[in-house]
Amino acid sequence: MRNAEATKEKILEAAMAEFSAYGIAGARVDRIAKMAKCNKNMIYIYFENKEQLFSTVLEMHLTRVYEAFDFTPEDLPGYAARVFDFMMANPELMRLMTWFALEQKTEQLDQRKEAHNRKIAELAKAQETGHIGTDFSPAFLLTSIMVLATAWMPTNPFGPSIDPASAGKTDELREAIMRAVGRLAGEPAPKENR
Amino acid sequence: MRNAEATKEKILEAAMAEFSAYGIAGARVDRIAKMAKCNKNMIYIYFENKEQLFSTVLEMHLTRVYEAFDFTPEDLPGYAARVFDFMMANPELMRLMTWFALEQKTEQLDQRKEAHNRKIAELAKAQETGHIGTDFSPAFLLTSIMVLATAWMPTNPFGPSIDPASAGKTDELREAIMRAVGRLAGEPAPKENR
DNA sequence: GTATACTAACTAACTGGTTAGTTCATAATA
DNA sequence: TATTATGAACTAACCAGTTAGTTAGTATAC
Structure with missing residues (x-):
């Protein structure tokens, strides 16, 4: 199953769970990859690095709040x-x-x-x-x-x-x-x- | 200069600064040792491990509050x-x-x-x-x-x-x-x- | 229609630096 | 001399980020 958008989505979802549970320092990229059932490398292809991923997740959800x-x-x-x-x-x-x-x-x-x-x-x-x-x-x-x-x-x-x-x-x-x-x-x- | 109490004190002070800045996951034991100008080993002798050190620091300061x-x-x-x-x-x-x-x-x-x-x-x-x-x-x-x-x-x-x-x-x-x-x-x- | 070339999506294994925790020889003290 | 404090070096595990290569899908050519 090849689907870039779906994979990104799964990564973001897993990242939200991981970051909210452990923070930036405590979060583990491997754990996010495993949770999203994707390869770790995809995270680095789609979202530069760990901190960038955190920022993306946070902004995404804040936007959701402002519209809610x-x-x-x-x-x-x-x-x-x-x-x-x-x-x-x-x-x-x-x-x-x-x-x-x-x-x-x-x-x-x-x-x-x-x-x-x-x-x-x-x-x-x-x-x-x-x-x-x-x-x-x-x-x-x-x-x-x-x-x-x-x-x-x-x-x-x-x-x-x-x-x-x-x-x-x-x-x-x-x-x-x-x-x-x-x-x-x-x-x-x-x-x-x- | 041999002074167990003074060393403990310095470790606790450094740990307070480190933990409040970075949290448990983000704190670095080496950094605490360096800041306290003591050897890392002393931390493990006096305070079991990282988490124990955190608990000790927290309780100590909370007690201070209640008495303040x-x-x-x-x-x-x-x-x-x-x-x-x-x-x-x-x-x-x-x-x-x-x-x-x-x-x-x-x-x-x-x-x-x-x-x-x-x-x-x-x-x-x-x-x-x-x-x-x-x-x-x-x-x-x-x-x-x-x-x-x-x-x-x-x-x-x-x-x-x-x-x-x-x-x-x-x-x-x-x-x-x-x-x-x-x-x-x-x-x-x-x-x-x- | 089918062979070929091309590209995007994905994977497994690895790397280099970091980190919590340990060991052991030495120095100070009593 | 016996005990305790100390610090340098060490170890094993961990972890962010990388690399080299594979697979699936799709367009083009014949």
Whole structure:
């Protein structure tokens, strides 16, 4: 069976599993080849080297995220819930991002930077128009939201290890995260609560 | 110069630098020996093997943390500020913890677990006595606090990379984190906002 | 239609450098 | 002299990346 595209696909899939499990330094090219049921050399033909392969895998999946759900500055709890659900369903991606943050050699991904700047601009506008509170800066808000939404991932040193009971209670957790984000973003005009 | 204790100390110091920089898989024992200006063999005499050395370094520094500052359930913003300052001053420890969370082989550290359970119990009591709000569970609160206090560390994929401008503004950041924690923990009876 | 030439996809075996861990002779100390 | 600390050299395994060669598919020529 000769099929370049299929082989590339299998390599990328295996690489995702390997890198998210072991990071760049810990990943083994031989193991990726074996998992992809292809020859090791094909990896070097299609993807230069190990680091290049990692970058390709990471960017591919990040692109998938950016297309998966959109940012709604007027409904930040809803956005947090979507991030939470997505990350819970894709723990491998979270691991990949964390490995990258730890192992990165000062490089930054333009793609992510742009996406963040766009969101921050939207938040600023939402603050001006009074849709959300102005107690926190847009950048602070965005970071807080992302951090709260991903706090219960296994990659977080303070997440499940603090709160092992949360393991099964996904719904309660999402609901609490949404309320927390609501508190920070400032309930534009809820008149009263409870 | 013959001094076993001093050699052990130097090895531990070098190991901390190496492991926090490269993780377990990426760390090189030869590099640690060179940095500690000791022979590689000494490492194996004093600390069994590489993984054992890592565990020793991690536990040692975690103990240091637990003794460094105490938990004040009635002043959670203050606690968050202390965690923030400590972590900002010790970014290496945060990296070490993150490497561990990624590389761990399902082991849990009893020491940490105990410390967390104690804090959660204190939070529960503080809720009963009305010192803090009851909108969020103690475990949720504690995780949120830790996560917010450490969100702007370089290890966080959503921290400085989202908000590079925060680099120099430590004071503003701490103040915002304290307010955020206050929002989540405080105001037992928030009648209205704005 | 079938023989030939050409190319893309793939493979097995190898290479050179690295790395965790060991051995053993020597030096310091008591 | 006996014990312990130390370091240089060593070893076996590992691993990223390479090489030289094979196989399958496809186009061209007769």
